[in-house]
Amino acid sequence: MEKYIKIIGDSYYGYWNYLISEMFYPSWHNYFWWLLGLSVGVWLLEIFRPWRENQSVFRKDFWLDGFYMFFNYFLFSLIAYNAISNVAVEAFNDFLGLFGIENMVALHIETWPRWSQFLLLFLVADFIQWNVHRVLHRVPILWEFHKVHHSVEEMGFAAHLRFHWMETILYKSAQYIPLAMIGFGLEDFFIVHIFTTAIGHLNHANLRITYGPLKYILNNPIMHLWHHVKVLPKDRPYGVNYGITLSVWDYLFGTNYIPHEGKDEPLGFEGMEEFPKTFFQQITYPFIKKKQHESNPQ
Ligand SMILES: [Zn+2]
Ligand SMILES: [Zn+2]
Numbered sequence: 001m002e003k004y005i006k007i008i009g010d011s012y013y014g015y016w017n018y019l020i021s022e023m024f025y026p027s028w029h030n031y032f033w034w035l036l037g038l039s040v041g042v043w044l045l046e047i048f049r050p051w052r053e054n055q056s057v058f059r060k061d062f063w064l065d066g067f068y069m070f071f072n073y074f075l076f077s078l079i080a081y082n083a084i085s086n087v088a089v090e091a092f093n094d095f096l097g098l099f100g101i102e103n104m105v106a107l108h109i110e111t112w113p114r115w116s117q118f119l120l121l122f123l124v125a126d127f128i129q130w131n132v133h134r135v136l137h138r139v140p141i142l143w144e145f146h147k148v149h150h151s152v153e154e155m156g157f158a159a160h161l162r163f164h165w166m167e168t169i170l171y172k173s174a175q176y177i178p179l180a181m182i183g184f185g186l187e188d189f190f191i192v193h194i195f196t197t198a199i200g201h202l203n204h205a206n207l208r209i210t211y212g213p214l215k216y217i218l219n220n221p222i223m224h225l226w227h228h229v230k231v232l233p234k235d236r237p238y239g240v241n242y243g244i245t246l247s248v249w250d251y252l253f254g255t256n257y258i259p260h261e262g263k264d265e266p267l268g269f270e271g272m273e274e275f276p277k278t279f280f281q282q283i284t285y286p287f288i289k290k291k292q293h294e295s296n297p298q
């Protein structure tokens with residue numbers, strides 16, 4: 001037990017130092033400044049080449065989504081999640097140790113060229129995320145968490161990181177075991193992480209981009225807008241276009257849907273009028289909703 005408390009303590013202390021150095025010493029290997037730079041860059045594109053010209057530069061929920069962005073990217077994912085996951089990883093390894101398993105690495109790819117290691121990491125991680133995303137739409141209790149992301153009414157870059165912190169836990173947990181078996185360390189995520197952040201920002205931006213023929217590989221603002229539309233096709237009530245960074249899984253598995261450009265399609269979900277509007281209410285909503293259901297089942 002003491003060991004785990006020490007890990008939590010070290011994680012917070014390590015993170016605090018890390019955050020301070022990130023904020024005050026810009027460098028190429030620095031998430032904070034990359035996120036800031038990408039956000040400003042995509043925002044400038046939205047300002048100078050908007051798809052929906054009548055959408056305000058400070059669109060609806062701009063500041064709320066900006067807060068989500070920093071909360072999810074730094075305060076949660078790197079502070080709390082780091083501490084929790086360091087403990088979970090240690091506990092998991094201790095658990096495996098009980099059975100005499102010391103190392104989970106099943107596939108040794110250290111000898112592969114570095115670019116192919118990255119490509120494999122990226123493909124595996126993205127495919128897992130595509131599946132987790134489908135599950136978020138399919139399982140009712142998980143959908144209550146995912147509603148935060150779908151409560152966006154006007155798309156803009158910051159909507160990318162508007163989601164409930166529980167999603168970080170779900171996505172990262174689902175990725176951990178397969179990636180640990182391939183033998184990747186977390187440091188390797190940096191380039192992949194920056195690339196996926198850029199594509200994710202663009203997917204939610206008020207920009208008319210499809211990347212030409214690359215649209216069958218890369219997710220894009222037009223395709224992702226259809227993921228957010230309020231009225232789904234009758235035969236696909238759970239959703240369409242689940243892609244995160246890559247669109248290829250949707251094309252391969254037939255979940256792609258772009259009937260037309262959809263520039264002014266209404267966004268959201270059925271019954272959204274009752275969905276709370278503030279950060280605190282939104283992140284407590286799934287838990288309150290669950291309680292209400294337990295005390296008053298239909
Ligand atoms: Zn979704
Ligand atoms: Zn989205």
